[in-house]
Every structure is written in C-alpha cells, then in structure tokens.
Amino acid sequence: MQTAVVTGGAGFVPSHLIDRLLGEGLRVVALDNFITGHRRNIAHLEGNPAFSFIEADVSEPFEVEGPVDYIFHMASPASPIDYVKVPLETLKAGSYATHNGLELAAEKKARFLLASTSEIYGDPEVHPQAEGYFGNVSTTGPRSCYDEAKRYAEAAVMAHHRARGVETRIVRIFNTYGPRMRLDDGRVVPAFIGQALRGEPLTVFGDGSQTRSFCYVTDLVDGIWRLMQSDCADPVNIGNPHEMTIREFAEAIAQATGTQTGIEPRPLPKDDPKVRQPDITRAKTVLGWEPVVPFDAGIKETISYFSEVVRGGAVSKS
Numbered sequence: 054m055q056t057a058v059v060t061g062g063a064g065f066v067p068s069h070l071i072d073r074l075l076g077e078g079l080r081v082v083a084l085d086n087f088i089t090g091h092r093r094n095i096a097h098l099e100g101n102p103a104f105s106f107i108e109a110d111v112s113e114p115f116e117v118e119g120p121v122d123y124i125f126h127m128a129s130p131a132s133p134i135d136y137v138k139v140p141l142e143t144l145k146a147g148s149y150a151t152h153n154g155l156e157l158a159a160e161k162k163a164r165f166l167l168a169s170t171s172e173i174y175g176d177p178e179v180h181p182q183a184e185g186y187f188g189n190v191s192t193t194g195p196r197s198c199y200d201e202a203k204r205y206a207e208a209a210v211m212a213h214h215r216a217r218g219v220e221t222r223i224v225r226i227f228n229t230y231g232p233r234m235r236l237d238d239g240r241v242v243p244a245f246i247g248q249a250l251r252g253e254p255l256t257v258f259g260d261g262s263q264t265r266s267f268c269y270v271t272d273l274v275d276g277i278w279r280l281m282q283s284d285c286a287d288p289v290n291i292g293n294p295h296e297m298t299i300r301e302f303a304e305a306i307a308q309a310t311g312t313q314t315g316i317e318p319r320p321l322p323k324d325d326p327k328v329r330q331p332d333i334t335r336a337k338t339v340l341g342w343e344p345v346v347p348f349d350a351g352i353k354e355t356i357s358y359f360s361e362v363v364r365g366g367a368v369s370k371s
C-alpha cells in the first residue's frame with residue numbers, strides 16, 4: 054500500500070484530493086492547522102483505517118512516521134481576502150513549509166508535488182496563459198504575499214530537484230470551484246451563490262468585464278493525480294479554458310439559482326487580474342488530461358451544497 058502525505062488536508066481542494074487518493078487505494082496522512090481549512094471537510098473520513106490526521110503548522114518542521122511515496126504540498130491560504138488577512142502565514146506557507154515538505158521528500162525518497170497557482174502570472178499581458186509566460190506580478194501589492202510566495206515555492210522546488218535530485222512536480226491551479234468551498238472565503242463563486250440564496254444582490258467588483266475560467270474540483274483533482282504519476286518536472290497548468298466575464302458569471306448564477314436579486318457594484322480591488330484563462334496544451338499533451346465536467350453540471354452540484362450550508366443543514370458530503 055502506497056502512502057501519500059497531504060499538507061493543508063482540511064482545505065477545499067485537498068479534501069477532494071484525499072477522497073481520490075483513498076479511492077485509488079492509497080494510505081493518506083493529512084496535516085492542517087485549520088488557519089483556513091475546516092474539520093467538516095474531512096469529518097466523513099473519521100474511522101477510515103487508511104486515513105490519519107495530524108494537527109500541525111507545516112511552516113514549522115514536522116515529521117511523518119514510516120515510508121512515504123508521495124507528498125502533495127497543498128497548504129496555503131488561497132483566497133484573496135484570506136491571504137490579505139494572514140499575509141505572514143501565507144509567505145511562510147510558500148517558503149518555510151515548501152522547504153519542510155521538500156526535506157521530508159528528500160528524507161523519504163518520496164515524490165513531491167507543489168500546488169502552485171495561476172497567480173504566478175499576475176495581471177497577465179499574454180492571453181491565454183501558457184507555462185512559458187513569466188508573468189506580470191507586483192512585488193509589493195496586496196496580492197504579493199501570495200503571488201511571490203508561490204513564485205518562490207516554484208523556485209525552491211526546482212532548486213531541490215536540480216541540486217539534490219528530488220523528484221518534483223508543479224501544478225499551476227486556475228480558478229476552481231465545487232462543494233466544500235467556504236461560504237465566507239470571499240471568492241466569487243461562494244460569494245455570488247451565497248448572496249443569491251439569501252436573496253441579496255450580487256456584489257460585482259468593478260464593471261464586471263474582468264474574466265475568469267472556472268474548473269470543477271473533480272477535474273482539477275484528476276489532473277493533479279495524473280501529473281503526480283507522470284514524469285513531467287516542468288510546471289503544468291490545470292484549469293478549465295471556458296472563460297467568462299464576472300458579469301456573465303453573475304447572470305449564470307442568477308439563472309441557475311432561479312433568483313433575480315440584481316447587482317450591487319463594488320470597487321475593483323487593487324491588482325485584480327483583468328483576464329485569466331489557462332492554455333492547457335501541455336496538460337493535454339503530457340497528461341492526456343482535459344476537463345470533462347460542464348459548467349452547468351458543476352454549478353448545479355455546488356449550488357446544492359451551498360443550499361444546505363445556507364439552510365444550516367449538513368455541510369460535509371463526500
């Protein structure tokens with residue numbers, strides 16, 4: 054039985070990754086300090102003999118007993134309102150925690166995967182974004198604690214790979230949505246769905262002409278697992294190229310929830326990227342991966358999850 058370590062295991066994306074890894078027959082050790090993750094995301098795994106959990110801040114040195122085959126370094130605040138609230142912890146998650154995970158990988162001779170981000174492209178001047186684009190990132194703006202931490206993390210991964218022969222993978226994750234996102238994490242998907250379900254107007258930032266491309270979480274997890282099993286040490290974009298403006302997204306949420314609560318314009322946050330769409334040629338070629346969940350189906354699942362949350366019902370479905 055192979056063992057995978059997942060840092061940030063109580064987070065939205067990592068909790069779905071853990072479900073997939075357990076489904077693939079792996080043993081999973083998850084670590085989290087609950088700075089942005091939540092126990093309810095892994096509550097359904099309690100009692101599963103293949104799953105264990107360690108409450109720990111992986112920015113501090115940590116140990117895992119026994120053999121380890123894979124390390125998925127997923128721990129980091131990832132929502133703009135979160136990382137602006139905890140910028141120092143965000144910097145440490147990209148730097149100290151990445152080194153700690155890479156040390157563990159070297160010690161255990163395990164393969165290490167970094168959860169990187171489309172934010173390393175910043176406010177892109179190239180569209181869509183392919184992995185060869187170096188990005189347009191402010192080193193001092195409000196997003197810099199996250200963007201630069203992840204850029205540093207990629208550099209750390211490549212340094213350990215080149216200098217020490219650690220087997221490494223880098224996934225650049227684009228906007229992802231699905232059940233287990235936090236209703237209050239400030240990102241546009243839970244924000245709009247929560248507002249629609251509560252009968253409130255949708256808070257569109259700026260004129261809503263900025264674009265994003267939303268990937269359903271099970272598609273992302275499939276790409277991550279394929280990448281971990283591949284022999285590709287270069288960064289790989291995983292995301293859904295289906296691009297829309299935030300205004301179009303607001304209309305889609307109004308339609309899917311059957312609500313017409315209107316729009317409440319809000320100022321555009323500083324350094325908010327104007328466009329974002331992944332070029333997934335590399336993922337298609339190297340991993341044979343592309344997203345398969347249509348937007349309408351993914352949004353329906355997500356709305357049904359948030360409906361339960363808003364009604365105060367059960368919030369953790371597997």
Ligand code: UDP
Binds near residue numbers: 133228239
């Ligand atoms: N956004 C919005 N209203 C909200 C939250 C976000 O219009 O209540 C916009 C935000 O300005 C950005 C896009 O939606 O252009 C996606 O924001 P999110 O925080 O989900 O993630 P980002 O892609 O910026 O990291």
